[in-house]
Amino acid sequence: MTTKPPKIPEKISDTLRSTAWFGSKDRNGFMHRSWMKNQGTPQRMFDGRPVIGICNTWSELTPCNAHFRQIAEAVKRGVLEAGGFPVEFPVMSLGETLLRPTAMLFRNLVSMDVEESIRANPIDGVVLLCGCDKTAPALVMGAASCDIPTIVVSGGPMLNGKFRGQDIGSGTNLFSMSEDVRAGRMSVDDFVGAESCMSRSAGHCMTMGTASTMASIIEALGLSLPHNAAIPAVDARRYELAQNSGREIVGMVHNGMRMSQLVDRRSFENAVKVNAAIGGSTNAVIHMLAIAGRMDISLSLDDFDEWGRNVPLLVDLMPSGRFLMEDFYYAGGLPAVMREMGRMILRDAKTVNGQTIGENIANAECWNREVIRPLDSPVQEAAGISVLRGNLAPNGAIVKSSAASENLLKHRGKAVVFDGLEDLRARIDDPELDVDANSILVMRNVGLKGFPGMPEVGNMPLPTKLLEQGVRDMVRISDARMSGTAYGTVILHVSPEAAVGGPLALVKDGDMIEIDVKARRIDLDVSEDILADRQADLPKQLPHSTGGYEQLFINHVLQPEKGADFDFLVGRRGAKVSQNAH
Template sequence: MDPTTDGTGAAPLRSQQWFGDTGRNGFIHRSWMRNQGFADDVFDGRPVVGIASTWSELTPCNAHLQEVAAAVKRGVWEAGGFPLEFPAMSLGEPLMRPTTMLYRNLLAMELEELLRANPLDGVVLLAGCDKTTPGTLMAAASVDLPTLMITGGPMLNGKFQGRDIGSGTDVWRFSEERRAGRMSATDYSMAESCMSRSRGHCMTMGTASTMACVTEALGVQLPGTAAIPAVDSRRYAAAQVGGRRIVAMINEDQRLSTVLTREAFVNAIRVNAAIGGSTNAVVHLLAIAGRIGVELSLADFDTLTSEIPLLVDLMPSGRFLMEDFAYAGGVPVVMKELSDHLNLDHVTVSGRSVRDNIADAQCWNREVIGTVEEPIQPAGSGTVVLFGSLAPRGAVLKVSAASPELLSHVGTALVFDTIEEYVVASEDPDLDVTADTVLVVRNAGPKGYPGFPEVGNVPIPKRLLEQGVLDMVRISDARMSGTGYGTCVLHVAPEAAVGGPLGLIRTGDLVRLDVPNRRLDLLVDEPEVAARRAAWVPPGRSTDRGWARLYVEHVQQADQGVDLDFLTGSSGSTIPRHSH
């Protein structure tokens, strides 16, 4: 075999600049790899496939990815490739503080450099927990090798007292019931072990499940694989097929930029609306698009979805869970229902078009997946984008998770400078608050916290909970967990910490939320606002070293995807100079 090609006469393989060198450098590269017991012929010019795994026991969602990697390796070897597994930074949503979003860009930066610095011809991304999926895809977009993503799959449905319960969504419900004295400590403790009863990520349509489905809709994950439970044998069979497919993608030179086109993002945004996906998908898709060089704006997430109804009845917006969605037919069924709204000629990592991928899709449970003619909720039920005097660069709200009667609301603001301040106040039985009050929490944006935490669905004040109030209008420059619910206005941009209008609002001001007209306004005269702006002082900075300092100095606002300003755009796979 000619060591400068893949054996088919295709362009030279990138890895052969390491392993095909007949001089001293090649000797060193091959010799050290041989200490792992690899046979002579693995260096003969076959494609080298990197398997970037975010496995970690500190990331429960991803703790089974070593087994998924083993299945990928089987497929790579079968297809004549040379698989090499390596670790990428793992971000465990349940454990990491202050928020995993502080570290998404660090994962993307680390993996980008690993992909560029090592002898890889293509990469399989193994992810699952909320930020690992977009973080790894951002990295791959910057390097533009042939890339295929395999997510770890959701947990099985939680089971508690004869009913299904969902991760995150029921946590919020149970904790509120416990605060209100309507759930016993014994039941609360029992629910804890009943909720997470298998490997995998959240089984609600939270951010992990959303990003798995969105990457399938983008075309970077094999069709039909996003919803398969983590413990289902088909998850590992699909991983083996993915291992075979990445070798073919390398031989075909199907780089990530040929898959992540504008058409792919349009498809993903519309599918996200149809599945009732997390508002976090907005930030992640903007960041991925920024890396690959596709024009995408915050407004696209509203204008592109105006005709898309909610088709999937999953928590937190509905009744069912990801296991039910998988058995009903998963993402291919949703995409088939949306055929008239999608770019069906888009070619995905399967090597086939969307049209071919979904041709045989069938729905096996219409309670879980509705039709365009008989949807779960009508068009306009997904994520909407609001603009106005309180959000000049935009804010988002998930309509399907909100209370319909609050979508047009004028109320008096009750303002808190930190989430910690609010949490303490929310327990005060004498807090001056009513069901019509608009709760405002600020300084929780990308720079202000820092890290853009998931605190936007702030708990209802205890005194109102005890009166039976379950939802209120809440406004913040923070994010909300994809498993959360409520009438929560999120991602307000610019954030308070950089001088956005959210930093100027005061307790007692009137605020108007007008979702039908996509407005969020502070009802205060402009001269008064100008006077407050002139007197505004930035909050004190608490990050003076390390990653947090770099992050705060360079992070972009929510409407831009919250990437670092010097990481937007693709840099390619140019190899650094060797040191030997």
């Protein structure tokens, strides 16, 4: 018995990118279809249906993303249900927990991986599977550069940590328990015993760390379906959302709905305000700046300060509050927060499901007023990330007021200076260290070029001798970042960084530093003449590396107020392939 070869349609939609690969009857069409068929793909999948790329950051070395195989399968079901052709592809995965020297070093590399994977392959629309915090901005940045229909599915947070009858949160309680061990208030055995109690299910940090923050930012930007930010990773509704997202992306392709047609400056204004209302991570600043840069949308540090200045903290979550992401979802999630924000939200901003933000949140309800507070009874009156400037940070520095000690938001103290992370580790617990509770800890050469990669070490540990005296917070200043799960009066992203000759490089032990968050000031109380002399004595060469990608990073990374992107990656390049060798 013989069968006739499958009939190839005379004309396949020329509006799809994939048509250039699968739509012809010549040698190239044969090659592209034939090799895809070695996976058991039937001919009908090449009949002009949209090809949907599922960009997967699954990796067992990224524990937050280790369940993404199952999420990808749910997305595929949705794509097939809507008449699309799903194809899953991998990109480098970034896990902040294991990756050294820091995941931030590789964010731009992954964005390049995503951009070139999309552009080089027959992909009409893309679903981005994001989890651990750097994967979200990296994938969105790469897709933004190509500007094809895009939807994001986050992996979701872990279930609440449980330790001896109390909830504990990723990172936040790690930092607090670590300090308790150093101060002698907690045994090492108890500390180790809390490990499995903290991380007890699949998912990313269940505090309002950078992963949860970026999932919320993406939802506020309109790039995901409602409730993407908060559904726990192991909740069946996470997989329902994934399948629905697979359906949605096929419709976006048919409607020609590219990312640039959804996201505009209003979308970013909403996202900045949401970041304040949820007590979001300081890392959101650097990532949003980079995403906006890829989309050719004007966004600056001043916008963060202006838009977020009077936004109250409405979500009582660690590290700024008491609860965790599981509680947040059960209380109503991000739609409930955005509805509570009222006129602060620009409701005509578009979203991936074809409705406006206003339409998506119109019927949202809050089910727990302890977790999501009403506008007239916030956790904190003004919670936006504050941008400080002065002679110590002429291009800006940031502080998360909601996670800081109110009594330290206006402070003057003598500098205790550490020249990098190794110097800090070597001396912070030295009983002879000249430091007191009023001192200001300064660490430099931990920025983008100086480290390189700008690690999450800005929330420096306090000196043991002060912990033993009961000190729980101090002003800390650096050109580093800090984890979104961290807390304290920590001033970050000082720019220009020390490694490129920024004023942070000029600070000496005993110099007086003054901060005034309300006035948005950070100043080094040293005369200009003395600073000029110190500047003249600084080494003139930039940091160097052993070569490879690290050298590329040092040579091309922009400072934090520009989003820390590479200078040659800023802007939207589109999805057109420059040349075709086939």
